[in-house]
Structure formats: structure tokens, C-alpha cells
Amino acid sequence: MGKIIAIANQKGGVGKTTTAVNLGASLAVATKRTLLVDMDPQGNSTTGFGIDRDALNKSIYDVMLEDCFATEALCATELPLLFLLPANRDLVSAELRLMDMENRVERLRNALETVKNRFDYILLDCPPSLGLLTLNALVAADSLLVPLQCEYYALEGLSAILDTMKRVQDAYNPDLQLEGVVLCMYDARSNLSAQVAEDVRDHFPEQVFRSVIPRNVRLSESPSHGRPALLYDPRSKGAQGYLGLAAEVMDRQKES
Amino acid sequence: MGKIIAIANQKGGVGKTTTAVNLGASLAVATKRTLLVDMDPQGNSTTGFGIDRDALNKSIYDVMLEDCFATEALCATELPLLFLLPANRDLVSAELRLMDMENRVERLRNALETVKNRFDYILLDCPPSLGLLTLNALVAADSLLVPLQCEYYALEGLSAILDTMKRVQDAYNPDLQLEGVVLCMYDARSNLSAQVAEDVRDHFPEQVFRSVIPRNVRLSESPSHGRPALLYDPRSKGAQGYLGLAAEVMDRQKES
Numbered sequence: 001m002g003k004i005i006a007i008a009n010q011k012g013g014v015g016k017t018t019t020a021v022n023l024g025a026s027l028a029v030a031t032k033r034t035l036l037v038d039m040d041p042q043g044n045s046t047t048g049f050g051i052d053r054d055a056l057n058k059s060i061y062d063v064m065l066e067d068c069f070a071t072e073a074l075c076a077t078e079l080p081l082l083f084l085l086p087a088n089r090d091l092v093s094a095e096l097r098l099m100d101m102e103n104r105v106e107r108l109r110n111a112l113e114t115v116k117n118r119f120d121y122i123l124l125d126c127p128p129s130l131g132l133l134t135l136n137a138l139v140a141a142d143s144l145l146v147p148l149q150c151e152y153y154a155l156e157g158l159s160a161i162l163d164t165m166k167r168v169q170d171a172y173n174p175d176l177q178l179e180g181v182v183l184c185m186y187d188a189r190s191n192l193s194a195q196v197a198e199d200v201r202d203h204f205p206e207q208v209f210r211s212v213i214p215r216n217v218r219l220s221e222s223p224s225h226g227r228p229a230l231l232y233d234p235r236s237k238g239a240q241g242y243l244g245l246a247a248e249v250m251d252r253q254k255e256s
Numbered sequence: 257m258g259k260i261i262a263i264a265n266q267k268g269g270v271g272k273t274t275t276a277v278n279l280g281a282s283l284a285v286a287t288k289r290t291l292l293v294d295m296d297p298q299g300n301s302t303t304g305f306g307i308d309r310d311a312l313n314k315s316i317y318d319v320m321l322e323d324c325f326a327t328e329a330l331c332a333t334e335l336p337l338l339f340l341l342p343a344n345r346d347l348v349s350a351e352l353r354l355m356d357m358e359n360r361v362e363r364l365r366n367a368l369e370t371v372k373n374r375f376d377y378i379l380l381d382c383p384p385s386l387g388l389l390t391l392n393a394l395v396a397a398d399s400l401l402v403p404l405q406c407e408y409y410a411l412e413g414l415s416a417i418l419d420t421m422k423r424v425q426d427a428y429n430p431d432l433q434l435e436g437v438v439l440c441m442y443d444a445r446s447n448l449s450a451q452v453a454e455d456v457r458d459h460f461p462e463q464v465f466r467s468v469i470p471r472n473v474r475l476s477e478s479p480s481h482g483r484p485a486l487l488y489d490p491r492s493k494g495a496q497g498y499l500g501l502a503a504e505v506m507d508r509q510k511e512s
């Protein structure tokens with residue numbers, strides 16, 4: 001049965017999409033059947049794989065709001081075991097439409113029921129907010145993975161996403177666990193990075209992944225080539241960082 | 257009469273708050289009476305000035321939703337001519353409550369009427385989304401300033417915020433202008449930065465500010481000291497970059 005992992009943090013630009021795309025690619029290369037769901041109206045996970053958002057027949061919007069089957073909206077990627085449920089601009093109006101629906105936080109959970117057993121991992125790339133799209137992801141998820149940029153504002157925002165997780169556990173999804181916090185854009189030369197990393201490890205000793213994703217220009221260049229770093233520059237520190245993270249995620253799965 | 261400038265971009269982590277805080281400080285140092293309004297539930301502009309969000313009596317939430325006068329919620333900062341209208345966690349529920357209100361996109365515009373003539377500039381720091389908080393800012397604003405991170409995903413998102421500006425002009429605020437696009441986190445050593453900068457200047461020749469904000473560690477360190485870079489390290493390239501931007505904003509004001 002596929003494990004659904006929501007990749008969320010309301011702080012903007014912390015590495016949610018970069019983590020979703022590159023962790024997804026790393027799991028697929030490790031022979032895990034993987035689905036990446038783009039829950040962000042910006043559609044960055046979709047274009048990160050070179051897919052033209054404006055040329056899509058079906059997207060996550062149709063799956064959540066128009067009763068289209070998830071299988072009808074799936075896109076293949078260059079990696080045989082990695083599929084994408086893409087987003088396009090329709091998603092901008094999703095939160096408004098969801099507001100008026102009965103089961104507005106369960107739409108995604110219900111939609112993924114039909115594909116959950118076809119994948120080993122399903123990753124949900126969330127937008128930078130705590131609105132209905134992120135709530136749908138947390139209700140559908142088995143666990144939450146929080147990318148954390150090693151900067152002051154990002155550290156400040158960590159309690160907000162963890163509070164939201166707790167509220168979702170209490171109200172909708174008691175089995176939701178914290179998969180972990182992954183330190184992103186770590187700059188070994190900067191005191192700030194080291195200080196933030198130390199702070200987070202002190203407060204959440206068990207929850208911070210050992211793998212740290214360094215600031216690495218290959219990670220920011222690869223989306224312009226429509227491919228994950230693993231295909232763009234496999235020897236780069238960025239690609240290697242996410243391979244390490246995938247190994248840890250798979251190890252934790254074995255233990256549980 | 258104060259000029260209201262919305263600082264917005266739905267892409268996350270591009271430098272909205274850093275621009276709001278440091279442009280605000282630079283305008284105040286240049287003897288302009290300046291108000292910074294924190295429209296983001298994360299409250300980063302508020303903590304960027306060392307203000308404790310949980311100790312506030314009144315915040316922008318009360319001004320927009322509880323008919324509290326803006327003057328009652330103002331906070332002073334270390335700079336005599338710079339004031340802040342702070343945000344706290346109450347703002348998280350603002351978009352939900354605004355949904356049901358008649359004049360839901362005009363609440364901020366109406367609230368600022370009472371203070372507009374006390375300031376030369378009013379800056380609105382927006383959250384990373386195109387929801388009702390950002391819409392309120394665009395309806396209240398005379399112009400829109402778009403911070404643009406010199407990265408691929410950020411470049412992709414530029415058309416979305418400009419489309420939204422056009423929709424707001426057509427429906428609510430015909431006088432809304434584009435103040436300009438400011439290149440942020442520019443890394444002189446990276447081809448990607450140069451490529452993005454070239455692309456943007458080609459597409460929007462008139463609208464890109466000459467001032468470019470370099471990636472500068474002092475800008476990311478200063479929030480942890482609760483002060484703008486101008487007070488934390490005035491000789492830093494980051495502080496100097498924003499002084500240059502302030503000069504350009506003031507020059508454009510003179511021309512118009």
C-alpha cells in the first residue's frame with residue numbers, strides 16, 4: 001500500500017518543490033513506484049519535469065473537483081517508475097470552490113483511494129499557505145515531511161506547520177505522523193545555517209533527518225532543463241543529498 | 257498624500273519581506289514618513305523589527321475586520337519616521353472571514369483612508385498567494401512593486417502576478433500602476449542569475465529597476481537581530497542595494 005507523504009511548509013521558497021521533485025526521482029531510481037502530486041497552483045513540480053501546463057487535458061483540479069479519476073490525469077516522466085499528477089492554472093480557483101463543498105478537506109484523500117495501491121510512495125507538493133489545498137494534503141497523508149530553509153524567518157515558521165499538523169490529527173486524520181524535518185539550502189560557510197541547524201536539532205532531536213541538502217546551484221538550474229538534478233547532473237552535491245534523503249525515508253519505512 | 261505600494265509576488269521566498277523592511281527603512285532614513293503594513297499571517301515584517309507578535313494589543317486583523325482605527329494599531333520602530341502596522345496569528349483566519357463580507361476586497365483600502373495623509377509612503381508586505389489578503393493590498397495600492405528572485409521558478413511566476421494586477425485594474429482599481437520589478441538575491445557568480453536578469457530586462461525593458469539587490473548574508477542575518485540591514489550593517493552590499501532602490505522609487509515619484 002502506497003505511503004502518502006505531504007511535503008508542506010507555509011513559509012515560501014524553502015525547497016518544497018525541489019524536495020518533492022528530487023526525492024521523487026531518487027525513490028524511483030531506487031525502484032520504488034512513485035507518484036508526485038502537484039497541489040500548488042504555481043505548478044512548479046509540473047514544469048520541473050518539463051511538462052507544459054497549458055497543454056494538459058486533465059489536472060489535479062479535475063481529479064479533486066470534477067470527479068475525474070486520478071488515473072486519467074497521470075503523466076509519465078523520463079523515469080519509468082515516476083509518474084506525475086500535474087497542476088495547471090485552474091487550481092487557482094480550487095480553494096474558492098472547495099469552500100462551498102461538504103467534504104471539502106477530504107476530496108484529495110478520496111481521489112487517491114483509487115491509485116494508492118499502485119504506488120509505493122505518493123508525494124504531495126504543497127503551496128506556501130495553510131489553506132484548503134494544504135489541508136487536503138494533510139488529511140490525505142500518512143505523514144508530513146517539512147523542508148526547512150536554514151534561515152531565521154523559516155525557523156520562526158516551523159511551529160505554525162507543526163501546530164497545523166496537530167489540528168489535522170485531532171480533527172480529521174489521527175494517524176498522521178511527522179516523517180521528519182529536512183534541512184535545505186544549507187550553506188557550510190554561513191554561521192546562520194549552522195545556528196539554525198543546531199537550534200532545530202536541539203528542539204526536535206529525533207525528527208531531523210541526518211541528510212542535509214546543501215545550497216547547490218545544480219538544484220536551481222535543473223528545473224530550467226525540465227529534469228530532476230539526478231538526470232541533469234547526477235554527481236552534484238544536490239542530487240547526492242536527495243539520494244541520501246530517499247535512503248533514510250526508505251529505511252524508516254522498513255522499521256515501522 | 258501618501259503613496260501606497262503593494263509588495264507582492266505569489267512565488268514564495270523571493271524577497272518580499274526583505275524588500276518591504278529594507279526599502280521602508282531606506283525611505284525613512286531619507287526623511288520620508290513611512291508606514292509598513294504586514295499583510296502576511298507569518299508576520300515576518302513584524303518580527304523583522306523585533307516586535308513580539310504575541311504581545312500585540314491590536315494588529316492589522318483588527319483594523320481590517322474589527323473596525324479598529326489604523327492609528328490604534330501602529331507600532332513605532334527604531335527609526336523615527338518608520339511605523340509598522342503589525343500582524344499576528346489572528347490573520348490566519350482573516351481570509352475565511354473576509355469571504356463572507358460584502359466589501360471583502362476593499363476593507364484595507366477603507367482602513368488606510370484614515371492614515372494615508374500622515375505618511376509619504378505606505379508599503380504593504382504581502383503573503384505568497386493571490387488570495388483575499390493580496391487582493392486587498394492590490395485594491396488599496398497606487399502601485400505594485402514585484403520582487404523577483406533570479407531563479408527559474410520565480411521567472412515562471414512573473415506572468416501570474418502581472419495578470420492578477422491587470423484583473424484588479426479592470427475590476428476594482430483602474431489607477432493601479434506597476435511601480436517596477438526589482439531583481440533580488442542576484443548572484444554575480446551564477447549564470448542562472450545573469451540569464452534570468454537578461455530575460456526579464458528583454459521582456460520588460462522599462463519596468464525593471466536599475467538597482468539590483470545582491471545575495472548578501474547580512475540581509476538574512478539582520479532579521480534575527482530584529483533590525484533592518486541599514487541598522488545592522490549599513491556598509492553591507494544588501495543595505496546599499498536597498499538605499500539605491502529607495503532613491504529610484506523617490507525619483508520616479510518626482511517625475512510623475
Ligand SMILES: Nc1ncnc2c1ncn2[C@@H]1O[C@H](COP(=O)(O)OP(=O)(O)OP(=O)(O)O)[C@@H](O)[C@H]1O
Pocket residue numbers: 011012013014015016017018019040044126127128184185186213214215216217219220221223238266267268269384407408409410
Ligand atoms: N538546495 C538548494 N540549493 C540551491 N537552490 C535551491 C535549493 N533548493 C531550492 N533551490 C531553489 O530555491 C528556489 C526555491 O525553492 P522551491 O521553489 O523548491 O521552494 P518552495 O518551497 O517549493 O517554494 P514555494 O513556497 O513558492 O512553493 C527555487 O528557485 C529552487 O530552484
Ligand SMILES: Nc1ncnc2c1ncn2[C@@H]1O[C@H](COP(=O)(O)OP(=O)(O)OP(=O)(O)O)[C@@H](O)[C@H]1O
Pocket residue numbers: 010011012013128151152153154267268269270271272273274275296300382383384440441442469470471472473475476477479494
Ligand atoms: N538579497 C538577499 N540576500 C540573502 N538573503 C536574502 C536576500 N533577500 C532575502 N533573503 C533571505 O531569503 C529568505 C526569503 O526572503 P523573504 O522572507 O524576504 O521572502 P518572501 O518573499 O517575503 O517570503 P514569503 O513568500 O514566505 O513571504 C529569508 O530568509 C531572507 O532573509
Ligand SMILES: [Mg+2]
Pocket residue numbers: 016017018040044126127
Ligand atoms: Mg513550491
Ligand SMILES: [Mg+2]
Pocket residue numbers: 272273274296300382383
Ligand atoms: Mg514574506
